Amino acid sequence: MNESFILFMRPSIRQLQAFVTIAELGSFVEAAERLHLSQPALSITIRKLEQAVGGMLFNRSPRGIQLTPEGRFFLPTARRLLADWEAALGDLSELFNKQRGKITLAALPTLAAGFLPAVLADYRRRYPNIAISVHDVLANQVDELVSDHRADIGFSVRPTASEAIRFEPLLDDHFVAVCPRDHPLMAQEAVFWADLLDYPIIGVSRLSSTRQAIEQVLQQLDREMDLMCEVSQIGTAGRMVAAGLGVAALPSLSFRQISAEGLDWRPLSAPHVPRSLGILTPSRGTLSAAATAMFDLVREHTSAIAPGLKASEASRRDR
Known part of the structure; x- marks a missing residue:
């Protein structure tokens, strides 16, 4: 028997449901009513299941329907497979409905x-x-x-x-000059990069996108910065600026990361450096x-x- 035929003959969920329902009710007639199938359709379903597993699962006699020994062996497994199927569908439904995940x-x-x-x-x-x-x-x-x-x-x-x-x-974000509130640069409406670079700079990590953008400005202006110190966190840079240790060029959104106490800022220009x-x-x-x-x-x-x-x-x- 080739592989494609074996796959074709594997029992279906519908067949398992029919088998378990008949086994629980002990009647093809009652099982057909519960499953909303005609009796001939239910009989065909069970016959295909028996063909798939290779033998009889029910004994039909005038006294009614009884499971064969193989049918009794298979019943707990069929119930478990149906329960797992229902659980899987329930889990999937919860994922799609965003009730879990x-x-x-x-x-x-x-x-x-x-x-x-x-x-x-x-x-x-x-x-x-x-x-x-x-x-x-x-x-x-x-x-x-x-x-x-x-x-x-x-x-x-x-x-x-x-x-x-x-x-x-x-x-779109942009860069701003961050200084102590009483710093001379804060008397201006905007600050030129060249003016900011006249003061000691609190820099952020060379690996950060902020620092990489600043390095591009330095190349464009052909300037170097007087790097007072380099820190990993923008919040740390803000606290150092507030303590008067230097000034910083930071994205405007960064003010949601640092305490504004003792700090102020102005837009940086010449060049304007937007960040998408x-x-x-x-x-x-x-x-x-x-x-x-x-x-x-x-x-x-x-x-x-x-x-x-x-x-x-x-x-x-x-x-």
């Missing part, structure tokens, strides 16, 4: 602290039974996690050319129901984020 996100620390909290709070209210994991990492790590399918969605700057990742822009921030997803495959719901919710929140950032900037300038 897990979603993994990867985000730049700026977005993890400044944008995601409100989104995640809203998501949790809507889908309380979905577990959420967030990796706040550098841009290249966001790319890797998404392209390797270890994260469902990423939030980062536009990645370098990669066929494994799709990028959808969400909002967006959603990263794997280019192959489809998102789960839970991840699709997150993707849609992020889009909802994005439309409200940009005006809020502009209002925040205006209020700081007016102080």
